[in-house]
Amino acid sequence: MIFRQEFLTIKTKKRGFYLITDDILHTVNLKDIKTGLMNLFLKHTSASLTINENVSYEVWEDLENISSSLVPDGDKYLHYLEGKDDMPAHFKSSMFGVSLNIPISYGKLQLGTWQGIFLCEHRSNPSFREIVITVTGESDIFLNNRDI
Amino acid sequence: MIFRQEFLTIKTKKRGFYLITDDILHTVNLKDIKTGLMNLFLKHTSASLTINENVSYEVWEDLENISSSLVPDGDKYLHYLEGKDDMPAHFKSSMFGVSLNIPISYGKLQLGTWQGIFLCEHRSNPSFREIVITVTGESDIFLNNRDI
Amino acid sequence: MIFRQEFLTIKTKKRGFYLITDDILHTVNLKDIKTGLMNLFLKHTSASLTINENVSYEVWEDLENISSSLVPDGDKYLHYLEGKDDMPAHFKSSMFGVSLNIPISYGKLQLGTWQGIFLCEHRSNPSFREIVITVTGESDIFLNNRDI
Numbered sequence: 001m002i003f004r005q006e007f008l009t010i011k012t013k014k015r016g017f018y019l020i021t022d023d024i025l026h027t028v029n030l031k032d033i034k035t036g037l038m039n040l041f042l043k044h045t046s047a048s049l050t051i052n053e054n055v056s057y058e059v060w061e062d063l064e065n066i067s068s069s070l071v072p073d074g075d076k077y078l079h080y081l082e083g084k085d086d087m088p089a090h091f092k093s094s095m096f097g098v099s100l101n102i103p104i105s106y107g108k109l110q111l112g113t114w115q116g117i118f119l120c121e122h123r124s125n126p127s128f129r130e131i132v133i134t135v136t137g138e139s140d141i142f143l144n145n146r147d148i
Numbered sequence: 149m150i151f152r153q154e155f156l157t158i159k160t161k162k163r164g165f166y167l168i169t170d171d172i173l174h175t176v177n178l179k180d181i182k183t184g185l186m187n188l189f190l191k192h193t194s195a196s197l198t199i200n201e202n203v204s205y206e207v208w209e210d211l212e213n214i215s216s217s218l219v220p221d222g223d224k225y226l227h228y229l230e231g232k233d234d235m236p237a238h239f240k241s242s243m244f245g246v247s248l249n250i251p252i253s254y255g256k257l258q259l260g261t262w263q264g265i266f267l268c269e270h271r272s273n274p275s276f277r278e279i280v281i282t283v284t285g286e287s288d289i290f291l292n293n294r295d296i
Numbered sequence: 297m298i299f300r301q302e303f304l305t306i307k308t309k310k311r312g313f314y315l316i317t318d319d320i321l322h323t324v325n326l327k328d329i330k331t332g333l334m335n336l337f338l339k340h341t342s343a344s345l346t347i348n349e350n351v352s353y354e355v356w357e358d359l360e361n362i363s364s365s366l367v368p369d370g371d372k373y374l375h376y377l378e379g380k381d382d383m384p385a386h387f388k389s390s391m392f393g394v395s396l397n398i399p400i401s402y403g404k405l406q407l408g409t410w411q412g413i414f415l416c417e418h419r420s421n422p423s424f425r426e427i428v429i430t431v432t433g434e435s436d437i438f439l440n441n442r443d444i
Contacts (some may be wrong), residue, residue, distance in 0.1 A: 054239055
């Protein structure tokens with residue numbers, strides 16, 4: 001039985017959807033896990049994590065545009081002292097969520113062909129965003145030695 | 149300690165919310181689990197999984213109508229070559245999410261009286277949608293033998 | 297290996313976002329867990345769970361106002377016999393979700409500085425809402441004895 005925890009910080013440049021699948025896979029070792037689950041948890045309230053299309057940057061821009069069109073920046077919110085983009089960022093964080101759970105089979109994430117993992121930065125300014133990666137699973141010695 | 153993984157494919161006919169609680173329960177054995185969790189993971193970016201009202205089909209139609217009213221079909225998106233329903237489907241997939249986690253107690257899912265598990269098809273055309281079911285838990289020999 | 301399950305009922309007064317981090321922490325013991333995960337599962341279809349800003353009540357009111365502005369009360373829905381607030385409540389439940397997963401490290405939740413756990417009541421009337429808390433993790437005898 002494996003319980004593994006790693007930490008990853010992503011630097012964002014501005015509001016937008018950032019593909020981080022490879023960052024995750026470079027941070028945590030899944031090779032020795034036969035069957036398991038990976039939990040990703042983002043420690044922030046104005047950004048989020050999601051899974052979506054991993055190739056087309058047009059999809060990433062549309063995801064951002066649609067969410068900002070549903071919850072536009074503005075000073076009409078009760079909470080706006082930190083900027084017109086602050087409260088919409090809080091809402092989007094709850095709409096998309098800050099926690100993902102992805103199954104693992106024979107050392108690999110069970111992502112579909114077109115699925116990638118995204119950090120969604122909902123604030124306008126650059127930021128550092130921390131992610132906790134927790135992996136639980138059943139180990140397999142054969143898998144562990146496969147790549148050695 | 150149990151780590152179990154099963155796979156399920158659901159055929160959808162058209163855009164809409166499909167109650168799949170029984171499909172899940174027919175695919176995976178939970179009887180021998182005293183305390184545990186079931187993860188459902190959908191391997192697609194234009195469909196989603198959710199939990200909602202398990203009796204009224206009017207609720208299911210309203211869920212579809214409201215989501216398509218919030219993010220209407222159209223060709224105003226950057227990504228629209230695959231159809232006017234494609235980009236809205238991607239957005240709804242992130243809004244509802246593709247992963248569910250449901251607790252297990254004494255061989256049964258801890259769903260509320262009115263809760264059912266739904267596959268949400270966000271594309272207009274029929275499709276095959278794959279779900280990975282991962283169960284972790286503490287086994288109980290007595291539970292395992294109960295129905296034999 | 298720990299598998300622990302507790303149950304918590306929260307009384308809501310009216311529609312709104314209720315900070316329940318302390319209620320959770322008073323209900324379940326995490327002290328002896330070195331590395332683990334906590335799952336929260338809400339057994340209802342017209343309320344939800346989310347993580348957001350834990351200090352400013354203005355954020356909590358804005359979250360409620362924005363969600364009710366996106367999906368307004370009304371009798372235009374197919375499902376409205378239980379009240380104008382019923383169908384919007386079902387939709388918000390799926391939009392925010394009823395399940396949260398939070399990592400545990402050395403006896404504590406890995407929440408960010410500004411993150412709190414919220415029960416989102418989407419119906420207008422008071423209600424009792426049940427939450428299942430399931431904790432999985434690796435135990436550590438030293439941690440367990442720390443506070444004795």
